[in-house]
Amino acid sequence: MLMLKNSSLFRQQCYINGIWSDADGGETIQVINPATQEVLGLVPKMGSAEARQAIEGADAAWKAWRNKSAKERSNILRRWFELIIENSDDLARIMTAEQGKPLSESKGEIAYGASYLEWYAEEGKRVYGDTIPAPSRDKRIVVTKEPIGVCAAITPWNFPSSMITRKVGAALAAGCPIVVKPASQTPYSALALAVLSEEAGVPTGVFSVITGSASAIGGEMTSNDLVRKVSFTGSTEVGRLLMQQSAGTIKKVSMELGGNAPFIVFEDADLDAAVEGAMASKYRNTGQTCVCTNRFYVHDRVYDEFCQKLVNAVGKLKVGNGFDDGVTQGPLIDQAAVNKVEEHVADALTKGGRILAGGKPHALGLSFFEPTVIADATAEMKVAYEETFGPLAPVFRFHSDEEVIDQANDTEFGLAAYFYSRDIGRVWRVSEALEYGMVGINTGIISNEAAPFGGVKQSGLGREGSHYGLDDYLVVKYLCMGGI
Numbered sequence: 001m002l003m004l005k006n007s008s009l010f011r012q013q014c015y016i017n018g019i020w021s022d023a024d025g026g027e028t029i030q031v032i033n034p035a036t037q038e039v040l041g042l043v044p045k046m047g048s049a050e051a052r053q054a055i056e057g058a059d060a061a062w063k064a065w066r067n068k069s070a071k072e073r074s075n076i077l078r079r080w081f082e083l084i085i086e087n088s089d090d091l092a093r094i095m096t097a098e099q100g101k102p103l104s105e106s107k108g109e110i111a112y113g114a115s116y117l118e119w120y121a122e123e124g125k126r127v128y129g130d131t132i133p134a135p136s137r138d139k140r141i142v143v144t145k146e147p148i149g150v151c152a153a154i155t156p157w158n159f160p161s162s163m164i165t166r167k168v169g170a171a172l173a174a175g176c177p178i179v180v181k182p183a184s185q186t187p188y189s190a191l192a193l194a195v196l197s198e199e200a201g202v203p204t205g206v207f208s209v210i211t212g213s214a215s216a217i218g219g220e221m222t223s224n225d226l227v228r229k230v231s232f233t234g235s236t237e238v239g240r241l242l243m244q245q246s247a248g249t250i251k252k253v254s255m256e257l258g259g260n261a262p263f264i265v266f267e268d269a270d271l272d273a274a275v276e277g278a279m280a281s282k283y284r285n286t287g288q289t290c291v292c293t294n295r296f297y298v299h300d301r302v303y304d305e306f307c308q309k310l311v312n313a314v315g316k317l318k319v320g321n322g323f324d325d326g327v328t329q330g331p332l333i334d335q336a337a338v339n340k341v342e343e344h345v346a347d348a349l350t351k352g353g354r355i356l357a358g359g360k361p362h363a364l365g366l367s368f369f370e371p372t373v374i375a376d377a378t379a380e381m382k383v384a385y386e387e388t389f390g391p392l393a394p395v396f397r398f399h400s401d402e403e404v405i406d407q408a409n410d411t412e413f414g415l416a417a418y419f420y421s422r423d424i425g426r427v428w429r430v431s432e433a434l435e436y437g438m439v440g441i442n443t444g445i446i447s448n449e450a451a452p453f454g455g456v457k458q459s460g461l462g463r464e465g466s467h468y469g470l471d472d473y474l475v476v477k478y479l480c481m482g483g484i
């Protein structure tokens with residue numbers, strides 16, 4: 001039983017057009033605590049009919065929402081932000097229970113998620129237009145920005161709150177209503193946000209949360225003509241499918257997909273700082289982050305020293321139930337996630353990898369896995385080209401800048417990359433050569449609400465956070481004034 005100060009935050013119904021609802025047929029999905037395998041509760045298993053209802057409600061709400069002043073929308077977003085902060089202890093407990101991450105990380109995510117609402121409450125006031133000198137004297141060119149319309153979002157289990165607020169904050173600030181389908185493994189964080197949105201005064205239909213069949217709800221979201229934009233965070237495979245489905249009605253799409261982040265340690269790096277960044281980047285959320293380092297490249301001259309320092313730091317991690325004191329590594333989300341890490345470890349070992357730490361499921365059982373470091377990684381290993389999404393750090397050796405840049409870019413993904421160097425010329429050269437949407441230079445943590453988050457290549461399209469994120473929910477309108 002989840003103990004909360006405000007038990008009304010734990011809702012087991014969907015929030016559609018301001019009404020708390022069950023699925024039409026009464027079907028439900030079980031939600032499991034990955035740290036204990038206990039059933040936390042049930043949520044409705046909705047499908048296309050309920051998704052259509054939510055979309056139609058959003059469309060009905062759109063006109064009044066877009067007609068509010070930016071300041072009115074800002075006040076509501078601000079109030080929602082404040083309520084999230086006021087309830088952050090409970091929201092963090094809900095997150096740890098359904099997702100497994102340590103309570104301190106859940107608290108961090110609630111604050112991080114709320115920061116998008118706070119930031120967009122302000123930025124929504126700055127949707128500026130433009131005037132452009134016309135090529136002829138009798139015309140004037142004026143450019144305005146307008147909300148794109150009804151939006152739909154599908155979000156993942158690894159960041160159950162912030163991946164919603166990052167989309168919803170921008171959509172609402174721009175003047176768009178939005179319907180969200182959270183991951184089936186972590187619906188309660190989303191439903192708790194809906195409880196607080198209602199209290200904050202977000203009008204009926206402007207924000208709905210619908211749980212259930214991903215293919216049925218996703219199918220309706222991507223085919224319904226009323227939806228003008230689909231925003232997705234999750235696997236590249238599902239992102240590709242949603243883009244195909246959205247093509248029929250030419251929807252705008254934002255896709256935040258898989259990564260395969262390289263983390264390069266040059267021979268002039270501050271190694272202690274690099275290890276600190278490596279730990280934050282690799283083991284945050286037990287390695288289940290699309291911007292987590294997937295591949296460490298370390299210069300031959302500092303290879304052994306870096307590996308030793310990394311292993312020492314990994315030895316201090318504590319695996320366990322995220323509610324327990326001192327735990328830094330929760331369980332993986334499910335057995336399939338464990339299988340993938342095991343597969344990558346086994347593959348690396350058959351190709352000459354050397355285990356320096358961990359390497360197997362944790363003695364706690366269930367989906368707990370030992371934080372793992374593997375030395376002598378090579379380009380032939382699966383860890384070089386597939387996203388592990390778990391606590392496995394493969395360490396590759398390199399000898400020159402050209403070699404490591406080629407290896408870092410040798411992937412279909414292009415989300416985040418990191419490198420450590422104290423040479424300013426190299427910092428510029430490497431930053432420019434890396435084919436990635438985001439580059440962390442002498443830092444392992446890059447995410448914040450003021451920065452544009454997003455990838456290139458098969459890591460996705462569009463940006464979230466920052467003023468670029470707001471543009472993704474706006475359309476440009478050109479007014480041609482003649483007869484002057």
Ligand SMILES: NC(=O)C1=CN([C@@H]2O[C@H](COP(=O)(O)OP(=O)(O)OC[C@H]3O[C@@H](n4cnc5c(N)ncnc54)[C@H](OP(=O)(O)O)[C@@H]3O)[C@@H](O)[C@H]2O)C=CC1
Pocket residue numbers: 154155156157158181182183184185212213214215217218219233234235236238239241242256257258259289290387388389
């Ligand atoms: N970029 C990122 O942040 C993330 C990347 N991943 C990567 O993806 C791998 C697999 O994770 P997984 O959870 O399966 O990720 P998915 O892409 O399957 O899930 C993400 C979201 O998409 C939904 N979804 C799944 N199938 C469909 C569909 N056919 N139509 C519409 N929506 C759909 C899911 O719903 P439901 O939960 O109901 O199935 C969930 O809400 C991970 O190992 C990791 O490599 C995963 C999560 C986040």
Ligand SMILES: O=C(O)CCCC(=O)O
Pocket residue numbers: 158159163233256288289290291447453
């Ligand atoms: O897509 C993800 O894995 C979530 C990104 C978390 C972050 O914003 O850093």
